[in-house]
Amino acid sequence: MIANVLVMIRKRSRTVIGAALLGCCFMAPQAAPAADCPGNPNALGTSRTIVVDPREHPRIGTMQYPETLPLADHEVVLTFDDGPLPKYSNQVLAILASQCVKATFFTIGSQARFNPEGVRKLIAAGHTVGTHSQNHPLTMNKMPLEKVRQEVDDGIASTLAALNGDKSKLAPFFRIPGLMRAEIPEAYLASQGIQVWSADFPADDWRHISPQRVYDLAIQRIEAKHKGILLLHDIQPRTVAALPRILNTLRERGYRIVHVVPATADRPATPTQPQQWFMHPPTETVATTRWPRIPNFVFTATRTLPAAVFADLDWRDADILDHAQRARVGVPVRTLWPQPQVAQLAPVSTLPIPAADVFRVPEALDLTLLAANRRLTQRAAGPAAGAPRAQAISARQARHPKQAAHQIPAAAHGGGHGAPLHVAPPGASNAAVHVAKRSPRAEASAAGKRVPD
Secondary structure, eight states: OHHHHHHHHHHHHHHHHHHHHHHHHHHHHHHHHHHHSTTOTTOOOEEEEEEEOTTTSOEEOTTTSSBOOOOOTTEEEEEEESOOOHHHHHHHHHHHHHTTOOOEEEEOHHHHHHOHHHHHHHHHTTOEEEEOOSSOOSOTTTOOHHHHHHHHHHHHHHHHHHTTTOGGGSOSEEOOGGGOOOHHHHHHHHHTTOEEEOOSEEOOTTSSOOHHHHHHHHHHHHHHHSSEEEEEETTOHHHHHHHHHHHHHHHHTTOEEEEEEEOOSSSOOOOOOGGGGBSSOOOTTSOSOOOOOOOOOOOSOOOOOOOOOGGGGOSOOHHHHHHHHHTTOOOOOOOOOOOOOOOOOOOOOOOOOOOGGGGOOOHHHHHHHHHHHHHHHHHHHOGGGGHHHHHHHHHHHHHOHHHHHTSOOHHHHTTOSSOOOOOOOTTSOTTOOOOOOOOHHHHHHHHHHOOOO
16 A cells, blocks of 8 residues: 555656656746846847758748748747948847847948947847848849859958957858849859848838838738748837837747857757748648759750651551561551541522523514614615715705704614614613504505515
């Protein structure tokens, strides 16, 4: 009985001790900074420091790159660009010191040359110092290699001059001005072992906005991703006004500040897993590999291949038959494709054949037409034969002018003693000819003059 009680006591003791150690592991990062921050027991503090190797991860920041820093949930890294500028950079340092927060500063070479004391203050306060080019050009994405090298190297040289040439105090971190990334500057920085920093969320404090807007954007974007790199500027008055509220809100909402330093021979990189360098690590249900991109082929010649002919597509090829025989495969049988059927044309509707009596001419009309045709032929053949008669008619008209005005000219009726022949107008059909009726006396006179056919 006593033995059982002792065993239970030992188990409970182990459980209590294990819970206490686990609680210390989770509470130490938050409780220790408050205790180590004099004058501010409720300070946000710096929860931990991670060491990164620039050569293993040359580009970070999900605004432009797939990877970011290996942060846990609710961990934030503070970064400041474009300094040092004494009027505002000193205020930023004082605010960070009041909260015992460590950050990373990317200095401009020309600023460091005119204010070397500001660079030394950053190192003395325990912050990490990287570079941000010599003159902050916003065209590094269009620069040639020589110009990129000059901007990067001069910025590093100016910052090192402010640190009395101590390379151990300058981190191989670089942020491209305006985040104008390009292949040339990224390749050059990687060749020099310098890590390119982008960001995970900016606060847009370089724009002409109010400090309240800077605060709102910073908190909203941090809350959207829950971890990452915050981009700020230590040369803006709006940043100085918004920074205390940003730090207090991060503390109230359970966020922790992480300090980043580069790996050295005496300080190895913090052990991490590959998935920790992603904002949203892939799970087992998501494929981690993707198909390779199709390369852009460059054709050295534009010669086109000859078009295939029907003989090339014939299945009765000697090589195919030989292969089929050697492989003991049955020879393919040619399929008889259905022949196209001639479409039956629809019957075409035809007009009825006209009757024979349609073209029959009455006998009296036939004789009249023959006589008229003969007179027209005589006029066409001999116009001089009727000249004496025409002269006689003209003399008669001269003696009786009033009677001649109402008579029909002889040429109109061919000089005959009957009614004149009326010819059909041009628009009438050729099959229908209208002949005026004659009186019985005129008909008898015409019949006596007819000549048998």
